[in-house]
Amino acid sequence: MSAPRILVVDDESDIRATLREVLSDEGYEVDVAGDAAAARAARLRAGPDLVLLDIWMPDTDGITLLREWSAQGPLPCPVVMMSGHGTVETAVEATRLGAFDFIEKPLSLAKLLKVVDNALVSGRKSRQATRALVPPLLVPVGKSRLMQHLRDQLVQIATRDASLLLVGEAGTGRAALARYAHSIGPRAAREFVAVHASGLDEQTAAERLRGIERDGVVEPGAYQHADGGTLFINGLEDLSPAVQRILAADLQAGRYRPVGGSVDRPLGVRLMASAQPGFDAGGAEPFRRDLLAHLGVITLSVPALREYAEDVPELLRHYVDRLVDEERLPLRRFGVAAQNRLRHYPWPGNVSELRNLVHRLLALGGDEEIVLEEIERELPSRAPQNEPLVKQDLLALPLREAREAFERAYLQQQLQLCNGKVGALAKRVGMERTHLYRKLRSLGIDFRQGGDD
Numbered sequence: 001m002s003a004p005r006i007l008v009v010d011d012e013s014d015i016r017a018t019l020r021e022v023l024s025d026e027g028y029e030v031d032v033a034g035d036a037a038a039a040r041a042a043r044l045r046a047g048p049d050l051v052l053l054d055i056w057m058p059d060t061d062g063i064t065l066l067r068e069w070s071a072q073g074p075l076p077c078p079v080v081m082m083s084g085h086g087t088v089e090t091a092v093e094a095t096r097l098g099a100f101d102f103i104e105k106p107l108s109l110a111k112l113l114k115v116v117d118n119a120l121v122s123g124r125k126s127r128q129a130t131r132a133l134v135p136p137l138l139v140p141v142g143k144s145r146l147m148q149h150l151r152d153q154l155v156q157i158a159t160r161d162a163s164l165l166l167v168g169e170a171g172t173g174r175a176a177l178a179r180y181a182h183s184i185g186p187r188a189a190r191e192f193v194a195v196h197a198s199g200l201d202e203q204t205a206a207e208r209l210r211g212i213e214r215d216g217v218v219e220p221g222a223y224q225h226a227d228g229g230t231l232f233i234n235g236l237e238d239l240s241p242a243v244q245r246i247l248a249a250d251l252q253a254g255r256y257r258p259v260g261g262s263v264d265r266p267l268g269v270r271l272m273a274s275a276q277p278g279f280d281a282g283g284a285e286p287f288r289r290d291l292l293a294h295l296g297v298i299t300l301s302v303p304a305l306r307e308y309a310e311d312v313p314e315l316l317r318h319y320v321d322r323l324v325d326e327e328r329l330p331l332r333r334f335g336v337a338a339q340n341r342l343r344h345y346p347w348p349g350n351v352s353e354l355r356n357l358v359h360r361l362l363a364l365g366g367d368e369e370i371v372l373e374e375i376e377r378e379l380p381s382r383a384p385q386n387e388p389l390v391k392q393d394l395l396a397l398p399l400r401e402a403r404e405a406f407e408r409a410y411l412q413q414q415l416q417l418c419n420g421k422v423g424a425l426a427k428r429v430g431m432e433r434t435h436l437y438r439k440l441r442s443l444g445i446d447f448r449q450g451g452d453d
Contacts, residue, residue, distance in 0.1 A: 004120050005029040007048035009039040009065075010082065011057045015107075019052065022109060023116070036060035043069075047156045048077055050119050053099075055083040055090060063093055070097045074186055076159035078119040082107070140177060141318045142311035146303055150177075153300060158185035163271040163295050165236075167279075168302025171352035174274035175234055177302060182230040187270055190229030195222050198238040205243045206259050209250070213261035223256055223267055231269040236287070236295070237279035244288045251294040271295055305347040305354065313339045315351065319358040329362040337372040345379060408443045415447060422447050 006028050008019045016032040023030045031048065033039040036059055043051070055062040062081060069075060081094045084105035091102045100119045103112060140151055157164060158181045166174040175194060182192045200208060211221030218224070222231055233239075239247070250256045251271070255264040273295045280287040305312070316334050324331050334342070347353055357378060361370055411429070418424035422440070425447075426433045440447050 003029050004049040007031045007051045009033045010054040036065045051079045066097045078123045144308040144311045146308040154181050162297040165296035165299045166274045166302050169304050171350035172302045173351045174302050178232045178272040187229045191226050192230045193222050193226035194232045197235040200243045202242040210256045211258040213258040218258050226269045233273040236273050236275035241285050244291050248291040305350045309343050312343045319355050332370050335369045335371050338370050338375045341375050
């Protein structure tokens with residue numbers, strides 16, 4: 001477990017240096033800030049577990065800064081106020097704004113360390129209570145280091161109100177992760193509204209997003225339904241240029257007007273979105289940079305299931321239990337050999353494919369134990385030839401076919417790196433050119449379109 005991180009905000013450099021030294025010696029990670037601007041930046045950058053905040057600072061005082069943070073929602077971590085000449089009124093105001101405690105200067109190090117310890121314990125209990133309110137089915141499943149890190153990132157990101165872009169392959173559970181981040185964030189009590197980008201066509205996108213006003217009556221769109229909550233746009237790669245223009249205009253203005261209306265409304269939503277890797281690559285109609293700047297203030301990479309394959313057995317158990325409870329399907333368990341086979345399957349469809357497999361096996365019924373032979377019958381016998389090698393199930397093939405599949409994928413990728421030039425490919429892979437031509441033909445690789453050198 002990483003050490004708690006403490007942010008010290010004080011305009012006196014001697015105090016900052018002393019507190020950094022003392023707290024670091026106690027095993028804490030310490031950041032320091034000399035004014036409100038630096039404190040804002042450090043709080044957003046580091047996500048501290050505790051803030052020690054001086055009241056009297058030259059530009060913006062600590063009470064004003066605390067009031068600013070409190071206005072953004074529940075404080076994500078305890079804040080302890082420090083002052084050399086505080087009053088009862090300032091202490092009461094700090095407490096009203098959510099401060100955990102108030103300590104006077106000159107600081108008693110013994111008292112400081114006790115307050116710090118109490119504040120960190122309180123912060124941990126508060127976070128645990130918040131997590132306990134989250135339905136367990138929303139929490140991302142997996143004990144691997146990769147999934148633990150992903151959960152930690154989502155918990156940290158959820159406390160901030162910046163837009164979140166989840167980038168990952170189809171089927172990786174991006175929508176579920178967005179809903180989880182919403183459920184543990186400050187907008188959890190309000191709506192989470194999901195909009196599929198593929199359903200926003202040029203003719204109806206404005207109405208679906210902004211709503212329609214007829215005879216003074218507004219039929220709400222996604223913006224209004226999600227007001228105060230989260231608007232999730234699923235699949236940015238499917239947004240047409242026309243719809244991108246609509247979104248960019250509304251997000252830039254921070255306001256929108258229902259179709260047929262005459263009065264603008266504030267756009268009061270937190271934005272989340274999902275996209276496949278490379279969706280913003282240049283092309284005939286590249287994705288709008290101004291829109292991407294609004295949608296991806298924070299960008300999180302969602303791993304493919306093959307990257308945390310050690311969690312496959314736990315995911316299998318999770319979906320068995322879930323489907324048995326939700327759909328009253330017969331209880332079946334995966335045998336050890338079946339689990340091992342699925343751990344080494346590349347899951348081109350990711351978690352969605354795994355869930356569908358579990359659903360199909362339970363719905364079909366059979367013996368309580370799901371055995372290896374049953375798994376082999378359900379898995380695809382072979383992947384499309386243009387499927388990337390990491391997504392191909394080579395264990396399903398005889399040795400010769402597996403070797404050919406590897407050679408085909410390997411040479412196709414290398415040929416792309418050589419811009420389709422076979423001469424360059426021959427040098428790159430260390431093969432004589434005549435032999436390479438025969439190999440490419442035998443594997444069905446089209447090398448003529450790229451020309452030669």
